[in-house]
Amino acid sequence: MNPKTIEALETMSKRLDQINNDLQSEDILKDIKKFTSLNKERANLEEVVEKYKEYAQCTQAIADAKEILANEKENEMLELAKMELDENSKQAEILSKVIENLLLPKDPNDDKNVIIEIRGAAGGDEANIFAGDLFRMYKLYCEEQGWKFSVMESSFSEAGGFSQISFMVKGDNVYSKLKFESGAHRVQRVPKTDTKGRIQTSTATVAVLPEMTEVEIEIKAADLRIDTYRASGAGGQHINTTDSAVRITHIPTGVVAASQDGRSQFDNKDIAMTMLRAKVYEAEVQKQQAEADSNRKLAVGTGARSEKIRTYNYPQNRVTDHRVGLTLNKLDYVMEGKIDELVTALINEEQRQKVAAQLEENND
Numbered sequence: 001m002n003p004k005t006i007e008a009l010e011t012m013s014k015r016l017d018q019i020n021n022d023l024q025s026e027d028i029l030k031d032i033k034k035f036t037s038l039n040k041e042r043a044n045l046e047e048v049v050e051k052y053k054e055y056a057q058c059t060q061a062i063a064d065a066k067e068i069l070a071n072e073k074e075n076e077m078l079e080l081a082k083m084e085l086d087e088n089s090k091q092a093e094i095l096s097k098v099i100e101n102l103l104l105p106k107d108p109n110d111d112k113n114v115i116i117e118i119r120g121a122a123g124g125d126e127a128n129i130f131a132g133d134l135f136r137m138y139k140l141y142c143e144e145q146g147w148k149f150s151v152m153e154s155s156f157s158e159a160g161g162f163s164q165i166s167f168m169v170k171g172d173n174v175y176s177k178l179k180f181e182s183g184a185h186r187v188q189r190v191p192k193t194d195t196k197g198r199i200q201t202s203t204a205t206v207a208v209l210p211e212m213t214e215v216e217i218e219i220k221a222a223d224l225r226i227d228t229y230r231a232s233g234a235g236g237q238h239i240n241t242t243d244s245a246v247r248i249t250h251i252p253t254g255v256v257a258a259s260q261d262g263r264s265q266f267d268n269k270d271i272a273m274t275m276l277r278a279k280v281y282e283a284e285v286q287k288q289q290a291e292a293d294s295n296r297k298l299a300v301g302t303g304a305r306s307e308k309i310r311t312y313n314y315p316q317n318r319v320t321d322h323r324v325g326l327t328l329n330k331l332d333y334v335m336e337g338k339i340d341e342l343v344t345a346l347i348n349e350e351q352r353q354k355v356a357a358q359l360e361e362n363n364d
Helices: 003-022 026-030 032-071 075-102 125-145 174-181 265-292 340-363
Strands: 114-120 148-156 162-170 183-189 200-210 224-229 245-250 255-259 308-313 318-321 326-328
Touching: 003 032, 003 075, 026 032, 032 075, 114 125, 114 174, 114 265, 125 148, 125 162, 125 174, 125 183, 125 200, 148 255, 148 265, 162 174, 174 200, 174 340, 200 265, 245 265, 255 265, 318 340, 326 340
Parallel strands: 183 308
Antiparallel strands: 114 162, 114 200, 148 162, 183 200, 224 245, 245 255, 308 318, 318 326
């Protein structure tokens, strides 16, 4: 491990000690924003510092073994020293690689819950039907992962599926696995309404937004316009009888979030605010990427809804992810929520790009 890395790890170790001391302070305990920030920083440091301490113990054991080999004459002690040197050298090499991976830049949102929004795009009724198919695919995947799943807003399509549906997914490291699903999904198949059997290409867009807390995204009440209206469609006895649906507009950005599927106006306002925070965050990230373009070289995909990321070809039972060039001839399997192979390929590609960028930076 090079000296610069060791120096950085020493700094991180000292910083962790400082954070642990700060978290005992009464002033910090009273400041929820600072307390949350420090806890988050501590969580990011703990694992790498722990591995570094293990690595430091190995290097010390290696130095001790070398000293014995240089000065000891007794055969039994020399044999033990050789064994110690061999075992700790192997362990140090393993730990070094683990630490290097832990030091790669992390997405601060990877451990967050997500809001997924799916919209039928090009293709009319068939696009909405496909949006419904994608919704079912993600729902099955979430169930397989043991994640909690709840619909926040939906607009049914008369032909089937949804013109738009938003849902919350809660669980461990949800964003880290689903963030690459953002973009345009293209389907190629014969619509049920086409009597001539012609293949049609349609698209649905997916946006995966990390859930943001009030502490992380502060939205002023003065910047909001809140409208209530009568909900429509399935949802209970209150539908079409009370103004229970809520639409919230964030005036500075023009971002809009709405909900009508909650049990009350209060529920719908809470749901809409959760969605609004995520959308305002997304708008800010997209703005920063457009201005600086600094993250794109490391991203498997930009996350833009217009970016075509995947094609689902039904006649050939094939799905292709265009970002990693992966084709699976088991579309039927994928549509049952078995998307782990795609998810893993995308995570590995991001990791590969990060390693390459880190090596390039170290060589500069």
